[in-house]
Every structure is written in C-alpha cells, then in structure tokens.
Amino acid sequence: MGGSFKIGRFSGIDVKVHWTFFLLLAFFAFIGYQASGSAVGALTATLVIVALFLCVLLHEFGHSLVAQRLGIEIHSITLLPIGGVSNFESLPEKPADEVKVTVAGPLVNVVLAPIFFGVGLLLGAVPSMPADLFTGFGSVGQFLFYLGYLNVVLAVFNLIPAFPLDGGRILRALLASRLGAVRATDISSAVGQLFALAFFLIGLLGGNFLLALVAVFIYFGATGEAQMVRQQEQTRGLSVSDVMGTKPRTETVTPDHTFGQVLDSVIHGYQEDFPVVDESGKLVGMITRDEIMAAAHSPQRYSSVRDLMKTNVPTISSQADLFEDGLRILQQSGLRALPVTENGELVGMLTIEDVGQASLLGPLPREMRRLDDRATSRETASR
C-alpha cells in the first residue's frame, strides 16, 4: 500500500504502518490533552491507541500465521487508522480453510482478554471501566484491565457478520459449501453493506467518526471483493487457446523484413506486437510497438527486424490456464502480447486485451469460447 513504511519483520512477514496512522495518534493525543488539560492525558490517550493497535497486530498475525501453515504466502501486515490489513498472495480456496484462517484472528483477542484482565487484577485493578479515559488510569493494573476490555471489543466487533469483517468471512464460508462461492459472496456482501449503512448512521449520529469511517471501508470492501470473486469464478478454467488470436489472424514478420515494412503494418493494421519467425516457421523473437516506436525516432530506422527484435521472449502454451498462467506471465514480462506455442510451434498470440475481454464476457458456452472464430475487429488485421 502506498504511503506505508516498514517497522519490522516477523516470520517472513513485513510489518508496515501507514502514515495516516500517525494522524490518529495525534488526534487522540489532542483529545487526551483537551479532556485532562495536561500532557499526562495526551500521553495516556496515545498509549491506549498504541496498545490497542499492538493487539490488532497480534490479531492479524493470528490470520497470517495460520494462512502460512496452509501454504499461502503473506507479503505484509499494514496498520491503518481503521485497523490492520494482511496482504495475502491468494485467499484460501476451500471454505474450511477460510474458516480456520478467519477464526484465528478473533481467537487471539479471546486469548489475550483474560490474560490482561488477570494480570490487571493481580496488580490491583478494580474491575470497572475508568470514569474518564484520558485523565489517567491511576495504575498500570487498571490500564491492563482496560486492555482486556478492548480485546473483548475487538473479538466481538470482528465477529459481527459484516463482510469483509471476520464474521462476514465465516458466514460466507458457511454459505459457500452449499451455495457456491459466487452466491455466498453476493449474499455476505449484501449483509455487509447493510451493516455498513447501519454503522455509518450510528457513527454519524453518535459522533463516532471512526466508526463511520470503518463503515465506509466495509461498504467498499464488500463491493470490491464480491466483484473480484464473481470475475474469478466466471473465468475459471478458461485456457489460453479459448481467447488467443489464432495463427491465421496473427501477422508475423521474418528477421529479414525491413523496419519500414513493420512500421507500415503498425500504421495500417490493428496489431502492435509481431512474432518473428524464420523461414522454417520457427519462432525466433518478437518485435513490439515500443521498439518500433523508439526506432522510428532514431537513426536506426532503416535497419531490419533482426536488429530490433527481442530474443528470449517468454512464450506460453495454448493449453495453459488463462488467468493463472497467461495473465501472470504477461504481467511479469511487462509485455502486452505473448506468442502462444504448441510443441514449440507458433499457433497464435495472447494479448492483454484478450484477457480483458475474457474477464468482461465471463463464462461462455463451450462452443462459443473461441472468441477469435467470430467476427471481431481482429478480422481487419489478418491480411
């Protein structure tokens, strides 16, 4: 996430803090100072927030460490004013795994609460809430007792079935085993949005602006994740050959083509990246729009394709999974198009647009999946 910086690392997971978190600290220091009229009040309020977010961090590690055990890679945990966010490489696929990963977070708070209550009482805390939070707790014991209470709040709040809060994820996982991932996500995110609206109103009317802010994040989080799941499910199982531009519609060039000929193709056609094949039809490289455009502005403009083409271009098999492999290799290579091969022979090209089109159209009846067999704009490019 932009604007975050690393403050530590544990079990291969970077711990980051977003800069806006310091706005929250400053805000509470100010409130503490106003309420008590002293620096002690400001310091106490700041300490409460820091301690609260340490518990939030442990909660996130609960999710992340269980996910790691299930083989999911975790990049980082970021602390934001609205809570913690774990950055997972992928989400658990099986509903049972999602439940395990999700329950682990609130479980951390359920374990922490009695520990804080116990140690607080041992240190002489009276089992009550402080009358005024920011004029000081009187004792360390009372402060710890209050942290116990905050952990109860964290556990309870996160278990509210307001997707994407933990409770909502558990609800989704329970529904998913019966209704499938898409229906389950749709229902849970609708429930999440209802809760978000309620939180927003309660926050606004009650003057609890942090709650109102959390509500906004829940609302958009629910919407965004529902869309993502729908798209993933709809395009599951599509292979590269389902959407690629097939060979007859892909214009190729040879290393001996002149630069002028390629430039002509770019200007008069729709294709921007060209596979380079030798006389025997073997793929030897690729020449992309970027190289063609760069060359157009340099004295090299009259050189042949051989001098300009990229060699060692990544290729993809026509049978490879469209999203898992096709999109990943496209993104990693930074290319806009990939030559598609079958047994080392060029059979077509897969472009970023092909992948985008597939995710827009969603599931296609098997017989219609070959988008390229239908009349598309690509027609004009196949000369």
Ligand SMILES: [Zn+2]
């Ligand atoms: Zn959680």
